Amino acid sequence: MKPLDILTAPGIGLPAANVDTDQLIPARFMKEPRSVGYGQFLLFDVRRDAQGELDADFALNKPGAERAEVLVSRRNFGAGSSREAAVYALVDGGFRCVIAPSFGDIFASNAVNNGLLPAVVEEDDAERLLAVLADVQDIKIDLVEQRLRVAEVEVGFSINPVWRTKLLNGWDDIDMTRQHQGEIDAFATRYAERFPWARAPGAELIGKG
Amino acid sequence: MSTPTTLFDKVWRAHEVHRSESGQSLLWVDRHFVHEGSFHAFNKLAERELPVARPALTFGIADHYVPTRSRSLEQVDDAKVRSMIEQLSDNTQRHGVTLFGLDDPRQGIVHVMGPEQGLTLPGLIMVCGDSHTATHGAFGSIAFGIGASEVAHVLATQTLWQTRPKVMRITLEGRLDPGVTAKDIALTWIARLGADGARGYAIEYAGEAIRALSMEARLTLCNLSIEGGGRCGMIAPDQTTFDYLKDRPYSPRGEAFIEACAYWSTLSSDPGATFDLEIVIDAAEIVPTVTWGVSPEEALPIDRCVPVPDESDDRAKARQIRDSLDYMGLTPGQKLTDIAIDRVFIGSCTNARIEDLRAAAAVLSGRKSRVPGIVSPGSTQVKRQAEAEGLDRIFVEAGLEWRHSGCSMCVGMNGDMVPKGERCASTTNRNFKGRQGPGARTHLMSPAMVAAAAVEGRLSDVRALVATSPSSGDTP
Ligand code: SF4
Numbered sequence: 001m002k003p004l005d006i007l008t009a010p011g012i013g014l015p016a017a018n019v020d021t022d023q024l025i026p027a028r029f030m031k032e033p034r035s036v037g038y039g040q041f042l043l044f045d046v047r048r049d050a051q052g053e054l055d056a057d058f059a060l061n062k063p064g065a066e067r068a069e070v071l072v073s074r075r076n077f078g079a080g081s082s083r084e085a086a087v088y089a090l091v092d093g094g095f096r097c098v099i100a101p102s103f104g105d106i107f108a109s110n111a112v113n114n115g116l117l118p119a120v121v122e123e124d125d126a127e128r129l130l131a132v133l134a135d136v137q138d139i140k141i142d143l144v145e146q147r148l149r150v151a152e153v154e155v156g157f158s159i160n161p162v163w164r165t166k167l168l169n170g171w172d173d174i175d176m177t178r179q180h181q182g183e184i185d186a187f188a189t190r191y192a193e194r195f196p197w198a199r200a201p202g203a204e205l206i207g208k209g
Numbered sequence: 210m211s212t213p214t215t216l217f218d219k220v221w222r223a224h225e226v227h228r229s230e231s232g233q234s235l236l237w238v239d240r241h242f243v244h245e246g247s248f249h250a251f252n253k254l255a256e257r258e259l260p261v262a263r264p265a266l267t268f269g270i271a272d273h274y275v276p277t278r279s280r281s282l283e284q285v286d287d288a289k290v291r292s293m294i295e296q297l298s299d300n301t302q303r304h305g306v307t308l309f310g311l312d313d314p315r316q317g318i319v320h321v322m323g324p325e326q327g328l329t330l331p332g333l334i335m336v337c338g339d340s341h342t343a344t345h346g347a348f349g350s351i352a353f354g355i356g357a358s359e360v361a362h363v364l365a366t367q368t369l370w371q372t373r374p375k376v377m378r379i380t381l382e383g384r385l386d387p388g389v390t391a392k393d394i395a396l397t398w399i400a401r402l403g404a405d406g407a408r409g410y411a412i413e414y415a416g417e418a419i420r421a422l423s424m425e426a427r428l429t430l431c432n433l434s435i436e437g438g439g440r441c442g443m444i445a446p447d448q449t450t451f452d453y454l455k456d457r458p459y460s461p462r463g464e465a466f467i468e469a470c471a472y473w474s475t476l477s478s479d480p481g482a483t484f485d486l487e488i489v490i491d492a493a494e495i496v497p498t499v500t501w502g503v504s505p506e507e508a509l510p511i512d513r514c515v516p517v518p519d520e521s522d523d524r525a526k527a528r529q530i531r532d533s534l535d536y537m538g539l540t541p542g543q544k545l546t547d548i549a550i551d552r553v554f555i556g557s558c559t560n561a562r563i564e565d566l567r568a569a570a571a572v573l574s575g576r577k578s579r580v581p582g583i584v585s586p587g588s589t590q591v592k593r594q595a596e597a598e599g600l601d602r603i604f605v606e607a608g609l610e611w612r613h614s615g616c617s618m619c620v621g622m623n624g625d626m627v628p629k630g631e632r633c634a635s636t637t638n639r640n641f642k643g644r645q646g647p648g649a650r651t652h653l654m655s656p657a658m659v660a661a662a663a664v665e666g667r668l669s670d671v672r673a674l675v676a677t678s679p680s681s682g683d684t685p
Pocket of ligand 1: 341619
């Protein structure tokens with residue numbers, strides 16, 4: 001994963017609360033392999049009108065929005081389903097950071113696992129950012145200092161410190177965990193002795209379905 | 210004994226393999242469920258040429274994409290849907306993982322079938338690439354949904370890195386009124402605290418009204434924890450739990466069961482244990498509740514009116530209400546019981562267990578549904594049980610379709626969808642925009658309330674209908 005420390009890139013506002021993962025990528029696209037590029041499915045239904053045409057007023061359909069790498073939105077962004085495809089849609093669509101007053105837990109952790117920064121700002125600050133980002137504008141995000149700036153608006157943001165470290169270094173969990181293999185094996189042995197009933201006794205008795 | 214400890218911390222600590230300097234815990238995972246959507250994770254594993262570390266602790270379930278009209282893969286028209294089901298079979302077979310496939314008599318929605326088979330036990334850590342994994346916490350386990358990268362991590366290591374969440378307790382004092390269900394408890398607290406009200410927290414449900422709930426109802430309540438943003442939901446195991454688990458196929462047996470029960474009995478929050486947040490709700494205040502908007506927090510008691518955006522003094526709130534009403538095609542101030550529906554859906558991991566089907570059938574018995582609808586049992590075993598009790602005939606005679614088990618119209622992945630612009634009274638868990646199909650409008654409520662809506666052709670209060678029941682005496 002590519003490390004992320006300071007990013008200066010075009011940003012766009014999506015002024016809506018509860019942008020859930022069903023909106024970010026409708027379920028019907030999730031049977032596609034990742035190789036088709038999930039960016040084309042990002043907010044697929046929400047950005048279209050009843051006739052299925054792109055809605056020119058929708059934030060992400062505005063001129064220049066296709067260049068955006070940073071998205072600012074309202075509270076509870078990414079709530080709902082655990083589908084990592086919602087993050088794939090953003091990442092494949094060119095986004096490297098989403099800024100909102102709160103995120104769905106699973107979405108945020110999926111984001112970090114794909115190098116996408118979920119930056120938490122105060123509700124008022126999100127509104128100030130949205131006001132200047134009615135049109136696409138460059139936004140500077142400093143993950144080291146945890147501050148971001150667009151035009152004359154400068155605000156701090158927060159992020160789980162572990163996630164911050166992971167993003168700064170571009171670390172991958174599986175590599176990290178495999179350093180603890182000895183500990184895991186020792187734990188598994190102790191655990192099996194202490195909780196012998198926990199090992200799914202039927203597993204060997206019943207054939208494969 | 211040392212300092213008083215919460216149920217959550219007892220289970221968490223028993224699973225800590227390692228704690229990093231930054232405070233993250235590496236947790237041992239007891240049960241891992243994979244479904245058709247887990248193909249991304251298997252692909253990641255293949256890319257890195259890694260084996261599944263502990264195949265005996267992973268279980269594959271075909272549920273998200275399975276057809277509900279038949280159990281035959283050949284009859285699935287959409288080649289891509291068919292390939293999703295086939296990929297799960299291939300991946301589980303390749304890695305020696307037990308599969309509960311499409312035509313397995315034990316097949317069901319993962320969160321219905323896991324408990325039913327005794328795979329879900331108290332005191333475990335359980336994960337699945339599905340946010341409603343919180344369901345399994347009804348037994349006093351820590352169970353939560355994870356994304357594809359984490360699924361790959363669990364497959365490769367049988368562990369997961371997690372930051373310990375804060376812990377909150379929702380206590381329901383007193384008793385629920387008749388006709389009020391676990392679904393109403395959930396919609397009520399989520400409406401009060403917001404769809405992100407429990408974000409960052411593990412939830413423990415406690416109190417007299419919770420203790421009185423059946424295992425099925427507890428599963429419904431914990432299932433909806435995620436809709437309030439909770440990381441997981443838990444209920445301390447008790448005699449109800451032990452009785453449910455006895456003699457399930459994967460439950461421990463004989464001596465092992467007795468030994469397990471002794472340990473499980475210690476799994477409750479000690480008196481004096483502290484919580485980061487305490488919420489107390491008077492159970493008697495809860496009434497049958499329905500959603501009117503596009504987030505589960507947009508829920509109201511059935512005897513109320515749709516909100517009027519301009520009456521909200523908070524601008525952001527007013528904007529959100531306006532946007533939701535617009536999508537839902539509702540008029541501000543309109544009575545909830547004046548909202549006409551186009552179809553009903555009874556199904557999903559939230560409300561398709563045998564008790565749910567009994568509650569819906571009790572209302573529909575001897576009546577007709579004014580709208581079309583589907584009933585999809587939560588598992589193949591629930592389907593068999595319902596048929597043995599004659600519930601299928603009640604649904605069919607009322608004019609509804611009796612289908613096979615699967616996620617079906619909860620998420621529409623298998624093609625069962627609510628047509629654009631249509632309004633569905635649904636026992637599911639998400640009323641998000643487009644959840645049940647592009648342009649679909651969803652109202653969430655309990656199974657008995659969906660049955661009442663079917664009979665009346667509009668949202669309605671099941672308590673009024675039960676009072677005049679043709680099959681008198683059958684209160685849901
Ligand atoms: S029934 Fe719905 S919520 Fe439950 S597992 Fe299936 S898709 Fe998810």
